[in-house]
Amino acid sequence: MRDDVALSFDGAEPFRGQRPRAPAGQMAGGQGPMGRNGASVLPFMPFDLGAPSSGNVAPPSGRLSYGGGSGNGFGAFEDELPLLEELGINIPQIMRRTITVLNPFRVNPDLHEDADLSGPIIFCVLFGVCQLLAGKLHFGVILGWTTLASLFLYMVFNLLAGKNGSLDLYRCVSLVGYCLIPMVLFSALSIFVPGRGLVKLIMAAVTVLWCTRSCTSLMAVLVPHADEHKVLVAYPCGLIYMAFSLLVVF
Template sequence: MAKEFNVPPVIFPSGGNPSTSAGPHQRRLPTAPFQPPRPAVNPTLPFMSFDVGSAPPSTSFSAPVFGGSIGGSSGSLGFDEEPPLLEELGINTRQIWRKTVSILNPFRVNPNLHEDADLSGPFIFLMAFGLFQLLAHKLHFGIILGWVTVAALFLYVVFNMLAGRNGNLDLYRCFSLVGYCMLPMVIFSAVSLFVPEQGVVIFGLGAFFVLWSTRVCTRLLVELASCGDEHRGLIAYACWLIYMLFSLLVIF
């Protein structure tokens, strides 16, 4: 015989639907997959209202400024006022051109133009010298760079030994002067392409350009460095040895 159980009737509050009625067991709405849960609103945080209609409408459009600094300072430069890229890299093309023109006249060399030493012009001359040698079927780029380094060190040591403690020739300026005075050797390397090899003409041209480079380098060293006028002959002999080696590189 089955036993009967008395089940009390279910009464919903206010006659509402249990799925929508508020209570401790409120039903949660389904959310989309892989969607983070929404943060709960903190009732303690103040709510700030903004009145859009109270702001005055803007009638002008201001374009963004890209040349300004991060801090927004009024003294920042724009694209039109910025210096060229070569000057930012320390390459002054006007200064290189003026130094080149001054060396082209061995009797009127302006030592004041070589007060500011640089290696941009010498590097251009050395690459041009190696390029003309390459046109003569001679690959001498490594030899040229190595000889210039040894020549600058040799001239630096000789000059400071002659000048003693009063000598103020630094190695950087010595590299710059030796490199700029390579311009006659570059011209000789270009002219040698049109001259027969192992002839009297090429030896005569080599002697002329060696004397040209020696005179220019000696005068610049004497004028720019102190205590060089007393030993002008020895300095000229050291310069002559340096550029004689480069002329032999062109001839042979």
């Protein structure tokens, strides 16, 4: 019985000799090369995209750049304009125009040579916020009345001036919006004045005169041939700002 077992092992020996042997320096089973101490030595593959690998991979031809071809990464955005300047919103210019409108006795028309809509939109929103603090939701009414008031003043002036009428709607909206600043102050102060007494009515009358004077003074200087119809233009301007004052009082 032992001889048979021995013969069976001896017969399997030729098959063992046919198994391919692992080359020197490589573990059995193809696990990779081995070092001098028998430890496995695996090739290192770097995962850094900016550095070339140690294999046969060619290095990248250039660095990634965003916003330009300078190759400095995000440094190209330093040459971009600020967001407010790209949108056409000049905060220092709006502040200077606000100060000159707040002075009812001396209006500087040079600051209003270039009309814009960013300032009027800001003041309309502030007017709506003051009304909201007083418990009145008038955002849509304020924007709608500003648009209708600008159209009304544009049509009235051009009808009065006839062929000499050169007031464009864009400048008209800008003037009406900037001269709304005293009305915004009146709306903010009216929060602390309770009721609809005589004090609030006097404040409303003064504010209407203030807004009307500022609007007519600016229009008489900025618009050609407007000085001839200054008194007539003051009437629709007074009606416009009187309607805004009714929102605050009532």
